[in-house]
Amino acid sequence: MSLEQQKTNLTHLERLEAESIYIMREVVAQCKNSVMLYSVGKDSSVMLHLALKAFYPARPPFPLLHVDTGWKFKKMIAFRDRRVQELGLELHVHTNPDGIAQKIGPFTHGSSVHTDIMKTQALKQALDKYKFDAAFGGARRDEEKSRAKERIFSFRNAAHRWDPKNQRPELWNNYNARVSKGESMRVFPLSNWTELDIWQYIYKEDIQIPDLYFAAKRPVVERDGMLIMVDDERMPLEEGEVVREEMVRFRTLGCYPLTGAVLSNAVTLPDIIQEMLLTTTSERQGRAIDRDSNASMEDKKQEGYF
Amino acid sequence: MAYQDKLIANDILAYLCKHENKSLLRFITCGSVDDGKSTLIGRLLYDSKLLYEDQMAEIERDSKKSGTQGDNIDLALLVDGLAAEREQGITIDVAYRYFSTKKRKFIVADTPGHEQYTRNMATGASTADLAIILIDACKGVLEQTKRHSYIASLLGLKHIVVAINKMDLVDFSQDKFGEIVDTFSAFSKDMGFANIQYIPMSALNGENITAKSEEIPWYDGPSLLAHLETIDISSTNTREPFRFPVQWVNRPDANFRGYCGTIASGHIKPGTEIIAMPSGKRSIVKEIVTMDGPLEIAVQHQSVTLTLEDEIDISRGDIICGIDGPAEQSDQFQAHILWMSEKKLYPGRTYLLKTTNAVVPVSITALKHKVNINDFSKAAAKALCHNEIGLCNLSLGRPIAFDPYDNNKTTGSFILIDRQSNETIGMGVLQFSLRRASNIVWQDLEIGKTERAIQKHQNPAVLWFTGLSGSGKSTIANLLEQKLHDMGRHTYILDGDNLRHGLNKDLGFTNADRVENIRRVAETAKLMSDAGLIVLVSFISPFRAERNMARRLMDDGEFIEIYVNTPLEVAEKRDVKGLYARARSGEIKNFTGIDSEYQAPQTPEIEVNTTTLPAINAAKKITEYLNANGFLETHI
Numbered sequence: 001m002s003l004e005q006q007k008t009n010l011t012h013l014e015r016l017e018a019e020s021i022y023i024m025r026e027v028v029a030q031c032k033n034s035v036m037l038y039s040v041g042k043d044s045s046v047m048l049h050l051a052l053k054a055f056y057p058a059r060p061p062f063p064l065l066h067v068d069t070g071w072k073f074k075k076m077i078a079f080r081d082r083r084v085q086e087l088g089l090e091l092h093v094h095t096n097p098d099g100i101a102q103k104i105g106p107f108t109h110g111s112s113v114h115t116d117i118m119k120t121q122a123l124k125q126a127l128d129k130y131k132f133d134a135a136f137g138g139a140r141r142d143e144e145k146s147r148a149k150e151r152i153f154s155f156r157n158a159a160h161r162w163d164p165k166n167q168r169p170e171l172w173n174n175y176n177a178r179v180s181k182g183e184s185m186r187v188f189p190l191s192n193w194t195e196l197d198i199w200q201y202i203y204k205e206d207i208q209i210p211d212l213y214f215a216a217k218r219p220v221v222e223r224d225g226m227l228i229m230v231d232d233e234r235m236p237l238e239e240g241e242v243v244r245e246e247m248v249r250f251r252t253l254g255c256y257p258l259t260g261a262v263l264s265n266a267v268t269l270p271d272i273i274q275e276m277l278l279t280t281t282s283e284r285q286g287r288a289i290d291r292d293s294n295a296s297m298e299d300k301k302q303e304g305y306f
Numbered sequence: 307m308a309y310q311d312k313l314i315a316n317d318i319l320a321y322l323c324k325h326e327n328k329s330l331l332r333f334i335t336c337g338s339v340d341d342g343k344s345t346l347i348g349r350l351l352y353d354s355k356l357l358y359e360d361q362m363a364e365i366e367r368d369s370k371k372s373g374t375q376g377d378n379i380d381l382a383l384l385v386d387g388l389a390a391e392r393e394q395g396i397t398i399d400v401a402y403r404y405f406s407t408k409k410r411k412f413i414v415a416d417t418p419g420h421e422q423y424t425r426n427m428a429t430g431a432s433t434a435d436l437a438i439i440l441i442d443a444c445k446g447v448l449e450q451t452k453r454h455s456y457i458a459s460l461l462g463l464k465h466i467v468v469a470i471n472k473m474d475l476v477d478f479s480q481d482k483f484g485e486i487v488d489t490f491s492a493f494s495k496d497m498g499f500a501n502i503q504y505i506p507m508s509a510l511n512g513e514n515i516t517a518k519s520e521e522i523p524w525y526d527g528p529s530l531l532a533h534l535e536t537i538d539i540s541s542t543n544t545r546e547p548f549r550f551p552v553q554w555v556n557r558p559d560a561n562f563r564g565y566c567g568t569i570a571s572g573h574i575k576p577g578t579e580i581i582a583m584p585s586g587k588r589s590i591v592k593e594i595v596t597m598d599g600p601l602e603i604a605v606q607h608q609s610v611t612l613t614l615e616d617e618i619d620i621s622r623g624d625i626i627c628g629i630d631g632p633a634e635q636s637d638q639f640q641a642h643i644l645w646m647s648e649k650k651l652y653p654g655r656t657y658l659l660k661t662t663n664a665v666v667p668v669s670i671t672a673l674k675h676k677v678n679i680n681d682f683s684k685a686a687a688k689a690l691c692h693n694e695i696g697l698c699n700l701s702l703g704r705p706i707a708f709d710p711y712d713n714n715k716t717t718g719s720f721i722l723i724d725r726q727s728n729e730t731i732g733m734g735v736l737q738f739s740l741r742r743a744s745n746i747v748w749q750d751l752e753i754g755k756t757e758r759a760i761q762k763h764q765n766p767a768v769l770w771f772t773g774l775s776g777s778g779k780s781t782i783a784n785l786l787e788q789k790l791h792d793m794g795r796h797t798y799i800l801d802g803d804n805l806r807h808g809l810n811k812d813l814g815f816t817n818a819d820r821v822e823n824i825r826r827v828a829e830t831a832k833l834m835s836d837a838g839l840i841v842l843v844s845f846i847s848p849f850r851a852e853r854n855m856a857r858r859l860m861d862d863g864e865f866i867e868i869y870v871n872t873p874l875e876v877a878e879k880r881d882v883k884g885l886y887a888r889a890r891s892g893e894i895k896n897f898t899g900i901d902s903e904y905q906a907p908q909t910p911e912i913e914v915n916t917t918t919l920p921a922i923n924a925a926k927k928i929t930e931y932l933n934a935n936g937f938l939e940t941h942i
Contacts, residue, residue: 010607012330012411021609022553022568029554029622029663054566056597056611058558142404149399164399168730169425169646171432173568174662174721178728192413194404200322274318 013201020047020189021054022173023152024136027187028061030177031134034187037123038064038091040076041253043138043190045209046198050189051136052087063090065126065135069118070095071106071255073231079210092130096122106257107236114255124160127184134177134185142194152191158182199276203269213272215249215264226260251276311408328406331534334415334430335469336458337440338450342471345380346440346509347403347416350516350531400426409535424693425646428457428733432719435539436465438530443476443506447489453679455490459497460642460695460735462715465537466494466502469530473522474508480524493682503533546606548572548580548628549709549717551663552620556611564595564611565620570662570716572628573605574612582624583707584635589614623664625707625717633709633717636739637702640674644695647724647731651690652818654825656855657731658723659702662716665723667703667858674698688818699740711735725854758838762796765937766835768860769928771844772853772907773870774899775885776877778916778924779844782870785925787842795938798834800827802845815896821852828856835864840937848898850905863935868928869910874899876917 010018027034036051038044051060066080084091096104099117106114127135141148151167153175168176177185190198202209220227221241228235230243235257237243248261249272266272313321335343368380403414415430431437437458441451458466468490476482483506494502505514506522507530513519516531528536549570556564574580574591581588594601595611604610612626620626625633645651651670659668675684676696690696711718722732759766769786771779783799790797806813810826813819824847834841847853857865877899878886889897896902907913912931914924932938 009329010605011326012328013326015330015607018568018607018609025554025566025609053597054609055556057562057564057595058556141402148401148403167399169429169733171429171721171730171733172662172715172719173433174660174719176660176721176723176728176730178658178723180728192402192404196325196406200326203322204326270318270322273322274314277314277318277321 013197013204016193016197017050017053017201019173019192020050023175023187023189024051024054024060026175027134027136027177027185028055030175031179031185033130033132034062034134034136035065035092035127035130035132036060036062036136037138038066038080039138039253040066040072040080040210041138042198042202042209042213043140045207046193046201047136047138047190048083048087049205049207059087059089062136063092065092065094065130065132067119067122067126068093068095069114069122069255070100071114071118071234071257073210073212073229073253073256073259075212076210076253079208083208092126094122094126094129096125105234106255107234111258114258118255127160132184133179134187136187136189138190139188140193140195140198141188141191150188150191152188153177154186154188155179156184156186160184162186195276196273199269199273203273210253212250212253214268215247215266215271217245218248218261219243220246220248220261227262228259229256229261231256325406328409328411330411330413331436331537331539332413332415332434333436333438333534334417334427334434335438335440336417336427336430336454337469338442338445338448341440341442341445342509343416343440346438346469346471346507346515346530347414349509349512350414351403351405400430407531407535412534424453424457425644425733427454428461428644428646431458431461431463432733434463436467436534436537437463438467438469440469440471441486441490443470443472443479443482443486446486447493449680451490452493452682455494455497456677456679456682456695457644459494459499460644462498462711462735464498464500465539466499467530467533468502468504469509470504470506471509473506473513474511478506478521483525501537503527503537505530505533546571547631548574548578548626549633549714550574550580550612550626551661551717552582552622552624552626553663555621562613563617564613565626566609566611567626567663568609569604569606570625571606571714573603574628575603576600579629580614580626581629581632582618582620582626583633584705585620585624587618587620588629589616589618591615623661623706625663627707633707634739635705635707637705638671638740639700639702639708640737640740641698641700641720641734642695642737643670643690643698643722643732643734645690645692645732647729648692649724649731650692650817651696651732652821653688653698654821654855655851656725656858658725659700659720659734660723661706661708661720664706666706668722669701669855670698671701672699688816698734700734708736708739710738726850755836755838758836762838764795764838764840765939766838766840767864767866767932767937768831768835768841768843768856769866769868770831770847770853770856771842771868771870772847772910774872774874774877774904775846775897776880776882777870777872778921779846779870781921782868782914782916782924782928783842783844785921786928789925789929790840793938795840796838797840797842799842799844800831800834805830815894815902817849817896817902820849824849824852824856828852828859831856832859835860846898846904848902848904850907853907866912866931867907867910869907869913870916870924871906871913872916 055061096118104114104117139147141150151170155167156162179185219230221230221243227248246263247265249264249266250259250261264275266275311321335346337343401416405412415434417427417430439451439454441447470483470486487504505527506525507514509515513521514529516529518529549572550567551570552565552567554566556566576591576593578591580591592613592615594604595613627633653670653673656667656669659666673687674697676687676690676694678685687696709717718736720734721730724731771783773779780801787797787799805827810823813823827843827845831841831843881887888894889900898904912928914927
């Protein structure tokens with residue numbers, strides 16, 4: 001077989017990789033001041049890996065931004081700092097100073113207030129501070145229904161609001177990233193990836209992800225039907241709650257008080273993929289913030305959340 | 307979610323290996339409102355056991371709350387994601403769904419049926435390999451069926467499934483099915499579809515969706531899923547000509563210069579000679595650079611970085627091609643345009659045209675016809691409205707490299723962007739170059755604009771007076787010309803009324819004619835400024851877009867917009883020519899300020915308010931501006 005015949009058809013993962021690289025290069029070519037939202041999770045890890053590929057041998061020509069709510073798992077922060085140092089990348093960390101002053105937290109203020117002030121408002125503050133005209137996010141369309149209708153280049157007005165009825169049509173791979181002063185684009189290079197694609201790519205490319213994705217003995221408390229890990233001393237125990245050690249892992253990573261663990265023995269990537277494929281619930285099920293109401297993700301996005 | 311393969315539990319590594327090598331099929335579902343598109347996709351996901359328990363629980367809950375199927379599960383709720391859609395029970399935006407079966411991986415674009423969202427159907431179709439066109443068996447072929455078929459054809463889709471749905475409501479009638487097949491095949495015969503599969507089905511009841519229906523024994527074709535899993539869509543091969551639109555130039559340091567892009571067609575190997583279009587520069591590929599090491603070959607769809615043997619100047623917008631059969635280059639085209647904006651397209655207006663990697667100013671020089679999608683006939687038109695398709699001639703600000711869309715979707719397609727709002731307002735497919743670019747070469751005369759201006763001891767300018775009828779434009783322009791003439795300057799007045807007696811006497815007062823009127827005036831003013839004159843243009847010119855078009859036509863700093871600001875009441879009270887009275891009585895239509903819009907300038911160079919400033923003082927104010935900005939300086 002000749003070289004051409006061997007290499008005519010790309011696998012779907014190769015297609016996805018090429019598409020994401022194309023999208024990232026398009027942002028750098030069209031926008032003046034872009035940034036990559038780095039949330040330390042598996043999707044961010046894949047996105048960062050793709051960015052390294054897209055601009056090789058140069059470094060990605062944009063900084064990373066982490067919106068730190070102050071309630072992330074300790075191991076996430078350690079992982080973040082180690083990766084950034086290893087790769088020699090620029091990282092901006094932003095925490096909402098108003099939220100710190102008002103001591104906002106998920107235990108005291110509930111998940112929706114906490115998410116609004118420490119994530120949504122904090123993100124807007126950071127974008128305004130650095131005047132970014134494009135921000136990469138790791139969201140995928142298969143995560144949730146209103147995300148299924150999200151553009152790859154999602155237009156936000158000067159107040160960072162998302163108007164689902166006023167988005168630009170995306171024809172072929174011809175993306176229009178032109179914005180006026182103050183307006184910006186949120187760009188989702190992983191739009192067409194599924195959860196399985198992400199895991200399979202992590203496995204194939206040997207991409208580093210935080211240990212929290214792998215099962216280990218961890219101290220957890222059962223609350224509202226979710227297993228919450230006791231990550232630090234700020235977690236108040238309610239009456240009748242007992243901290244117990246369980247073999248658990250996390251399907252998504254966020255603020256530890258809002259992220260449910262699953263009982264698991266998956267300690268390798270194939271274990272995780274197998275478990276994911278055999279499970280009967282979707283990954284967002286472990287996120288407290290999505291369960292408030294049906295349209296809750298759509299509402300949050302209109303307010304400026306990713 | 308993935309198909310429940312036994313291998314997952316027994317041999318996960320074997321499963322992963324198998325899954326990785328599955329091919330991908332992207333398809334769209336389209337058709338009229340209520341034909342059951344969302345239900346069909348919901349049914350595909352449901353019957354393929356691709357739903358998680360929490361998703362099912364949510365759907366069951368929502369079905370009771372806002373479903374349309376009584377106590378049964380409303381599968382459409384699975385895909386109608388936005389709150390507004392749930393309330394109105396329609397699909398507003400394109401929703402993308404992902405699923406895989408034993409044989410394939412699928413990306414589905416669920417596209418809206420309502421006419422005002424036709425642009426979203428085009429969006430879904432532009433990236434699809436196959437289109438499922440739904441037809442309600444009770445209603446038969448509708449206008450929207452034809453519109454969507456036409457768009458699918460225009461966008462070069464070759465594989466079509468005609469899903470004749472709600473067969474349960476016509477008692478699974480073979481005659482009814484045959485009737486629809488005949489109608490569809492008759493009107494689609496010239497649409498260039500390579501393959502049309504007609505499937506009778508009921509999405510609601512799951513007939514012929516994932517398995518063959520027992521209710522329709524007379525149908526001997528495959529179920530929908532079986533057809534989607536097996537249809538051969540491979541159309542590309544490595545023998546296609548090499549096209550590599552340069553997306554970004556990677557220059558981390560002085561030693562490395564790489565051209566980044568995604569291969570649009572063909573393949574490339576190190577050592578191959580290439581030519582960059584439109585510049586025509588040649589070199590040889592030195593290396594195909596990737597983070598995983600240099601490649602021996604790269605093929606269509608791959609995103610790579612090329613380095614070349616020679617230091618030649620290539621940038622974003624160029625297309626690197628193989629030397630046998632490179633892309634064409636031109637600045638004059640014929641193209642089909644699908645208009646996507648509420649603001650109409652008028653010939654003469656300028657927009658931005660964006661190809662896969664270049665952005666160029668464009669003006670629509672002629673609207674040859676629009677297409678009536680009911681019978682696909684061609685009709686003369688002066689404008690294109692929202693969702694209309696027309697055949698246009700385009701003139702670009704500079705040449706681009708391209709291929710006809712039939713040969714290459716990536717290098718033969720473009721979008722149109724509004725200069726002010728930056729919105730995407732149209733899409734187009736290039737047909738061919740009009741080849742005027744090489745025929746009409748601007749005569750490079752020995753005596754140029756500068757020489758002519760020096761001879762006249764002045765700097766040419768275009769003073770563009772805009773304002774309502776009766777605002778005082780002509781009065782001020784005449785006074786100003788008198789002043790300039792006294793100062794020994796060479797001037798000329800282009801007046802709206804006078805030009806309409808001659809050069810523009812074929813034009814009326816519709817929006818399309820007003821646009822053309824201004825275009826001719828602007829071109830005339832440009833020639834006169836080229837002759838070294840100070841040109842005074844006195845035209846209502848109500849639309850901002852046309853005034854901006856005129857501004858862009860002139861050299862930098864040469865265009866001076868003068869807003870003669872007179873409130874409508876004042877102008878109407880003056881009514882020097884008695885026009886307002888006639889407009890108010892309905893005798894004159896499309897009169898600016900009465901039943902046609904006037905868009906005031908946002909940042910004019912000069913603004914004169916005639917209610918507070920007498921005309922002679924206004925003329926003086928403009929003279930001062932010209933003095934202060936060096937227009938009246940004598941060349942040494």
